[in-house]
Amino acid sequence: MLEWVRRAARRVNEVDAELVRRSAALPRTVADPALGAVTVAANHGLLWFSVAALLASRQGVTRRAALRGVAALAGASLTTNAVAKPLLPRRRPVDDLVPEHRRLADRPRSSSFPSGHAASAAAFATAVAMESPAAGAVVAPLAAAVAYSRVHTGVHWPSDVAGGALLGTAVAVATRRWWPVRPTTPGQARADERVPALTDGAGLLVLVNPASGDQNHDPSAELARVWPAATLVHPDGSDGEDLAETLDRVLHGDWSSVRALGVAGGDGTVAAAAVVAARHGLPLVVVPAGTLNHFARDVGVPDLAGAAHAVAEGAAVRVDLAAVRVDDGPSRSFVNTASLGGYPEMVRLRERWTGRWGKWAAGAAALVRVLAGAEPLTVRVDGQLTRVWLLFVGNNGYHPQGLAPAWRPRLDHARLDLRYVRADVRFSRLRFALAALTGALTRSRVYVRQERQSVEVEVLGPPVALARDGEVSARGAEGNRFRFVARDRVLRVYRPAEID
Structure with missing residues (x-):
């Protein structure tokens, strides 16, 4: 086995040397200074942060692409520099393998394998493409240029670049585990032909x-x-x-x-x-x-x-509405979500910060702030006594099932998506945070998710505010008893027929 590994390593070194010789033999062109400039611009991810800022300047899919790209970039950089390079040390190519006009003035001294520039470029481009294929198609040539520039300037072997690109791509794809990509198709609903x-x-x-x-x-x-x-x-x-x-x-x-x-x-x-x-x-x-x-x-x-x-x-479809009655007040409907506990405050903070950071980053920061200073609620959920940090009710089942429910595959299932974070378990906040970060929230004891047709929540203590569809109830409109119910296909909504 060891001998096979040595033979494989020798073969890789031979291929690397041949590819570097072929690259060095290319005639001098205007691409040489451009590749030198782009490789320097990508130092410490500065090039990708600039691209991310440009993508994030518009709301919507490009902002989500920028946020996922930065998250993948950070993960790839950490994995490359803190794990892969120390474990897999390798000497870089010597200076004279490439022409003098291509060489960098400040050559890196860390391990040659894997290429951190290639890992960051692949991670960012792949993550952007996962959210926005159009933006990914624009970013991909730049990422390829950065990756090749490491060979062109003589600071990496081709296999370093290939290994870095594979690592970066893997990190980007791994973000799906804790941050699923929203599907492009809308939620299923029954067509209505009477509009x-x-x-x-x-x-x-x-x-x-x-x-x-x-x-x-x-x-x-x-x-x-x-x-x-x-x-x-x-x-x-x-x-x-x-x-x-x-x-x-x-x-x-x-x-x-x-x-x-x-x-x-x-x-x-x-x-x-x-x-x-x-x-x-x-x-x-x-x-x-x-x-x-x-x-x-x-x-x-x-x-x-x-x-x-x-x-x-x-063309229209029939969708559900959900309703909540607070104490003895009138029934109030919601089309998306309602929430208690830390959620109303998290909604306030998220809405305040979304314009600056984007929804996901603002939501994560708001969650950290709320969990750090929140007081748990003592509640009865359909008569069962428990303590919770926050409680969420969705109109139909939301995906993903973890931390950040973002979309619904169906709009006419007549179900409530009930989720809450338990506060009656030791170190519940820490366990919740660790489970959310590792993508294991659905298997954590502190996180409860169920689907029901109705649910009653009684808060034991002072009245609390309710958030409905991102709007927090006004002061003085709080309550202690909250009765939620799903109302089956009571709303007709216009939607293009080709979607159905």
């Missing part, structure tokens, strides 16, 4: 919340251009009752002329409009105009053009 086709928007009443998302952009002009016959309304508030009162005043209580209700805003505004639509039996048109737009993405309406297409062809 009207409204080409010019006649009979369409659209609620517009300019305060959602980019507060410097009011989508009213675009909506009027797409649906010139529609009626646009700017509500007094985002609460369901406020919306109902605003609409009643606009319509003088006569809903007979309204054939569909539209909403342009974030998830909180969409949830409030959904309540009104379900109450009056109207199909809902969702125009994503918020920061995160979870519901619109799950339904499969990515933008105004998608909504207009669905409305023009009269």
